[in-house]
Amino acid sequence: MSKNSQRSSIPTSHTLWSPSDTVKDAAESLGIFNLNEEAAKNLAMDIEYRIHEILDQASKFMRHGKRRTLHTSDIDRALKVLNLEPLYGYDVSRPLVFKEALVGAGQNLYYVDDDEVDFEKLINEPLPKVPRFSTFTAHWLAIEGVQPAIPQNPSPNDIKNILPINRGSMENMFSLINDEVKEDTNEEFTSTGPSVSSNISNQKQGLEVKPLVKHVLSRELQLYFDKIVEVLLNQEETKEAELLRNSALQSVRADPGLHQLVPYFIQFISETITKNLKNISLLSTMLELIYSLLMNESLFLEPYVHAIIPCILTLLLAKKIGNVDDELQKQQQLALRELSASLLERVIEDFGSSYSTLKPRITRTLLRAFVSVNNTTPGTQYGALLGLRGLGSEVIRIVVLGNVINWSSTFLEKLQQEDQVFLIDTLIETLRVLTKEGKLVKDMKTENGIDNERLKQRVGDLIADRIQACDDAQDIYWGIFFGEV
Incomplete structure (x- = not known):
């Protein structure tokens, strides 16, 4: 049989990993000598897919590290993300020293030079301490939001000494950010939360507790956010104040550089709605701010949908909004619920395809409000019907x-x-x-x-x-x- 006929008998490879060479050689090293051609081709394609997947994840770590060179550490992190077994071998933190050895005429073998170990020194060294056995214990951190009074949990007195911002509350979050602005002339600052001294035990021991996440904002963005918040919170019934509010909302609706401020705006909306359920004018402004964020085509709001929905549902289904005895405010709160329902419909229309469970979850919430006849109000029922109408x-x-x-x-x-x-x-x-x-x-x-x-x-x-x-x-x-x- 000629060489041309032998080559023609080898199936064409559908991948860079040749089924006839690479895969079959690996199979023969494992003792498999009669590997089917179709199986070899499928294995080769799967190998290439897996390698592409690992390289794609590793390139993400490289880009997030602001590098153009792919490191072995990126590959290790990619394997961890994909839940694959890590590579075992030489420590990449140590430089590898290669040496050359002759194994035959014109044949060179390169190997990694191992460190020489002095057995006499190794034998005479004292033995290391025996490691302690790992032990585990369990306790209730919290039961239905309440921490039980056990030694593993902080005492109530220690908790009271901690400021609300440090124990999880968002109280004064935005005003405290300003306290962290550095007094030098740097163009950037890191909003890492307030560093407030207190009498808790950690600080008595001289320990400094730092937040896990740092969010870097430029000074211009911080000033922009402060100005928008100041204008929107000003609810004076003057022509100038109304003009400023409209300009601020229009800026949020059209400015393409507000990506980093999105979580701050949503947090501001959530706090304002929670604390001002009697101020219908301010609540309407918050809904208009949500609408402006939704209308800004340059913002990516999908990760924040589940934070926006509670703000809208609160104003749609709240039992009391404003002064229910005032006829004018009664009409205003009905209009507020109508605006909330239209925003809810818009959110479902824009993001319902991205989150398959979004519409069913909202439907269940509205259904509970509709059938909960005990301790409910006509306003809540009105909001539930408006929300269901848009579904x-x-x-x-x-x-x-x-x-x-x-x-x-x-x-x-x-x-x-x-x-x-x-x-x-x-x-x-x-x-x-x-x-x-x-x-x-x-x-x-x-x-x-x-x-x-x-x-x-x-x-x-x-x-x-x-x-x-x-x-x-x-x-x-x-x-x-x-x-x-």
Whole structure:
């Protein structure tokens, strides 16, 4: 057989790792001499994929290290990230000294020179101390958020001596950042948190506790953030203050260089909403700030979605917002809940595809608010209906219609007539989302009448009577019974 025919019999490689050479040589070294060609090709392709994966992870460590040269330490870290067994061999921290040896005519062998060990010195050295055995113990760090009074946990007196910022509270976070700005003329500062002296035991021992994470901000970004916060917190009803607020929100909406300030803005929004539930004007400003962040196309907000959602849901489902006895503020808090619902719908639309569990989790939260008839308010029910309305017809059909009878009998009938009419109208407006499907059903029916008894069995007497008084009652009726015989 000629050499050309031998070469043609070797299958074409689909990878840089030749199945006929590299893989088969490795297989023969393990005692496998009859490796199938298809198996060799698949193994070669898998080897190349794994190596590409390791190199891709290692290159990320190289880029984060701001280097252009790939180090062996990057490979080690990549193996740890991919949960692979580390490479065992020489310590890369020591320079390797290679020596040359002749093993034959014209054949050179290079080897690593090992250190010479003096056995007499090694024998006469004292033995090292025996290491202590590893022991483990367990204790309750906290039970439902409360630390038990046991020796392993700090005592309540020690905890009281620690400032709120050091024991996990975000109190005065932004004002304390300013205290850390260095007084020299450097262009950057590191916001590592406040270094406040206290009487805790660690400081008595002369230990300095430093935060684990450092966030470097330029002085310009810090001044920008302080100015935005100052303008937004100023709720004066003057034309100049309103103009400044609009300019600040427009800047957040359009400025492309605010990536590092996103966590600070979200933290500021969360704290402001938590502490100012009676200030409707300030709460509206916070929602406008969330909208500005969402509208900024240069910001990557996906990692912060789960921090934004609680801020929106708080204003959508809060029991009391503002002064409920003031008629003007009552209307304002309804408008605030409507704005929250529109923002919630926008967040689901933008990030629902990235987080598959986002919409189900929000649906469960709104469902709990809708069916929790004890210790709830009409405002909370109004917000829950607004939120469910923005989730689409499928959610309305399953969640709202599935619980409307129980909701009507246990909550709606106990309200005053004014609140009853208000919530029934809100529910009907939510059910109008189903009219598009209802029109399709109505066009296929020869009889367009409404079965009043059937409707009352589905939604209750109060809601059924209110639906029949609507001009589009038939569309709503067939939308409710869409897909049913």
